[in-house]
Amino acid sequence: MSVRYIVQRTAIFVLVIVLAVTVNFAIPRLIPGDPVEQQLAQLSATSSGSMSIDITAMAQAYREKFGLDRPVIEQYFNYWRDILRFEFGYSLSNYPETVSNSISAALPWTLGLVGVSTFISFVIGSLLGGLLAWPRIPRVLRGFIPILMVISAVPYFLLGIILIYTLAIVGRAFPAGGAYTFGSTLRFDLQTIGDILRHAALPATSIIIAGIGSWALSMRGMMISVLGEDYIKLAQAKGLRERRIFLWYGMRNSMLPQLTTLALALGYVVSGAILVEVIFSYPGLGYKLYQAIQTKDYFVVQGIVLMLIIAIGFALYVMDLIYPLIDPRIQYERA
Template identity: 30%
Template sequence: MLKWLAKRVGFSIITIIITIMISWALIEYSPESPANFINSVLPPNSIAGKPTLRLELEQYLMTLKPHGNPLIDSLQYLWQVLHGNLGIDIISQVPVTTIIAQALPWTVFIVTTSILISYFLGIRLGMKIGYKRGTKVDSSLMSLFTVTRSIPVYISGALLLFFLGFELGWFPTGGAFSINVTPGFNIPFILSVIKHAFLPILTLTLANLAGWVLHMRANTIYTLGEDYVSFAEIRGINSNNIETKYVGRNAILPLYTSLIYTIGFSFGGSIFVEEIFSYPGVGHLLYNAIQYNDYPLEMGIFIILIASVVVGILLADLTYSLLDPRVKVGE
């Protein structure tokens, strides 16, 4: 048990380290690195005859350029990361950790809320649809969720913003809260946060709901063919108990690991939603960082995404046995 646990944790740490080093090297040594980008867009005549400005610019560019061996440079960057130093944001000259710390709670709020709502609602709907397989309800809802799943998240987000935000004016069209409320643990601020987050959460919920429903329906239909379900029906057990205790409990198991993975990957997928609704989360930060070639901020967000995915997979491995007693940790 302990040996297996140490092995899994060790593999996760190694995965995070290697991925960070590769990501850093790809950004730092690319033709579009910050130093090369500044040189390409800066007119040569803008610093002609200005030796002081030219010297300051050259000194600044030297801080952006890597030196020496790429492996040593990446290890030095990793050492800084392990000490909580993600660098200084090129645009605002503020520590990257400070910027991410301000944006991360907003992304965590909309991502986790939308995933939990879509997960439990999708599980319940998928179980009901699968249990009523072959009926008109099954065929109509299957068609609806199949179409819904094929709609890109930025299309559904733009439509919700246009109709519910601009046309009807029911919800705000940007920001995390109203400027006329005082931030803090008070009712006006909480209501303002919920109102501003409603459309982003609704967009992410609709994007994930169809997948959970279709997946749960397929698992339910598969589980209905098991011998223990047929035996329970022969014994005359109540259909509701069969649906929840016999079918639902076993059909939900494969979706548990998908839930953990989805939470990790959704931090990266929120970039479209946050940009559409001008929501000040990590996705909005990443969009601006890529647009302005702000590589310290890019790397800081990449580290968050990498860690969330790897830690999510590790937690899924460690906790799956709690749901399924047939699976033992370490086997």
């Protein structure tokens, strides 16, 4: 692997991060509405006038505390300084919780649920798609193709609602929401793990099923074009076993574009499957992001979006680095 290639890719990755941080800084400040005043207005509404609150003075105090009274350019540099120290500030809606705390509490749930289900969905979907393109499979299996097309068009949150209704509310086989039984303490034992898996089953199923269709369809398309290649014909002529041709000629070559998509999908995992997490009230990043957007919690939104951008950038960076290893035709030097 040439040093120049790695340096080049790393530079691009850093550039993406810099741009992302900048855009991330700018966008929430372009949204109309003042978060401090909004928060205080809510507060004064709930306290129903029993306390005498000087809204203007309080707003001023809060603005100073969060640094929102400074010139934009200064805010920008402060923002950079904080990010490099992994300080994303305080949550506006759950003050005094810090954004880093908030994110690190939610991240493992999302990585576990969405990351694992995305990967399972990818594996099953790609294998299924590859098989569906293979000429010598039972005709019955081909009936799957229209089913997959329908499934790939059904959004995963809709599947989630159906699953909740049938298996949680009517069937009572699985919990309807949450990541673990409410009030239980999380320890590293079999009971806790079982509880977590039971809670993850329905959201994971909806993500897996909803993903399989599109993975399978794109894999099937690739496989069909690969099967038309001359090297497949020669592999058959060589008398290779069918399994070998399927895996090492068909799947191996069709997989290349799929892996790029997988890298992107795994990058997106950080933002969680927002709607699935909301429906299942799963305490992941997606749910957190949803809440933060609703309460105009600038700093949390910024923190999560930044995480998302870094994760996607990082996934693509890693993909760039390993792609020449999985496809020898891509050369480090020329990229």
